[in-house]
Every structure is written in C-alpha cells, then in structure tokens.
Amino acid sequence: MTTTTRTQGADMGTAPGPGESRPAGPGPGPDRVRPGEGNWNGTAERSTAPARRTSTELVTAQGRTSIADSVVSKIAGVATREVSGVHDLGTGGSRAMGTFRSRLPGTSPSMSQGVSVEVGERQAAIDLDVVCEYGISIVDLSQAVRRNVVDSVEQMTGLEVTEVNIAVDDVYIGDDEAAEAPPRVR
C-alpha cells in the first residue's frame, strides 16, 4: 500500500491529512520547476516564501554554479534518513536491488535510493519513497521529513524547494524471528 502526502515546500503548516492522495495537478512533470531564468519571477506565485533564499549565489559575476540532479538526490536522501522513524528509502524493487548491491564487496549503499528530483536553475522538486517504522505517526513523520529535506537542500544548495512529495511505501514491523529465537549457547 502506498500512502502519499504532498505539500508545497514553504507551506509547512498546511500539510494535508494522511488520506490525501497525489493530485493530478502539478505532479511529476516538466512544469514543476522552471529551469530558465529569463521569464522567472520569484514573487509571482510564492508570495508567502521566506526571505532566506540564497539562490542568487549560484549565478554571480564570476560565473555560474550548476548543480547536478545526483547532488540534490544525495542531500535529500541523507536528510530523510536523519529523521527518526524512517527505516529505509525506496520501493520494493529498488530496496531489493539495494540489498543485493550492498552484499557485493567494495560497494556502499546508495544514498539516492528512493529519491527522484527535478532540478532547475533556481528551483528543485523532490519525490521520496519512504518505509517508516511501525508505531510512528505518518503525518508527523512526513512533516519532519519535509522540513528536514527543505532545510538541508535550501541551505546546502541555495535552490528553492518548490515541493516535496512523500510516498510511504511500506511499514517496517520488525524482525520478530530474531527476537523469539532462544540463544543457542548459554
């Protein structure tokens, strides 16, 4: 079962309820971020955005700083895993592949697993697939994840995060077999 919560990055106080599904409006698509800066108006649609935006540092008189998608993916992945209650990231298939890859020698777990981003010149939109732990309020968890991801990405990159879509893909119950098995030696 997949539960999706969605809100704009700057509107933390108006997070939707746990039963809200992903709307068909500004979903994943090329119109979520505006890559060009020629027709971009920073105050046209985000009058409630805080004034802490630092994206102007990316385009300076000395030159331009471009950020690849994988950079934002890793920052968002690390910020998501920092939140208590997040067990893993990714859908079932990607988690299975990640488990397989982690058993190969010389490999490290992928930080961008379960994270998909669209990065423009000034803005970024992030989609997360999360496995939460049992007993955690999913609404509180999604708000905490969203807050941490927005803060981390905006602080580290200077990009404005327009939206963070969180899909709770599974609930981790726990490894009961390990707890119930008696010790083999005393």
Place this chain on the structure above:
Amino acid sequence: MYRAGIAEMNEVAARVRACPDVVRLVGRPTAGVTPLDGMAPRDGATAGAGPEGITVRVVCRFGPTVAELAAQVRAAVAFAAPSCPRIDVIIDDLEVDVPAWVGVT
C-alpha cells in the same frame, strides 16, 4: 575570446584537485565558451553560445554548501588562470562518508 594553453589548463586541473573538498575532476577543465545550460560536455569537445571562460566539473565531499565548494574551486582556478574573466563550476556529484551517515547501520 579567452584562450588558455595546455600548461595553464593542467595547472587549473592540479589546483582544483588540490582543493580540500574536491574529490576528483570529471573530465578536464574546458576553456572557451560555456554551453547555454551550464552543463559542460564530459570530454570538453563541444560548446555552445555563452560567456567566455573556464568550466570545471567536479565531484565534491558531502558537507560544505555548494556556494562554499564553488568558492573553493573558483579561487583555485583564479590562482592558476588569473586573466580568466569567468569561471563556471559544475557540481557533478557528492561523495558521502557512509559511517557518518546518520541512521544507517
């Protein structure tokens, strides 16, 4: 049009590699014009219309902000090529130190 010699570009590459938060260069620094979208080709073979300068694509360590990383790289390039009018930096990837990665066992 800004033109840099091979020796100067080698010096740029060496200076950028010596930055404390730069893990490695992706490709080689390219001199001339910068592509419109800001993403330089990996082999430095093609270029589009845009301001002249040097483009450097790097993989950095996780931790500092992108502005700090770009400032490090720009300072290194400016030291090696002081006459370059424009330095474009492309952060291609970040390397995360997995033991410091919170929440992962």
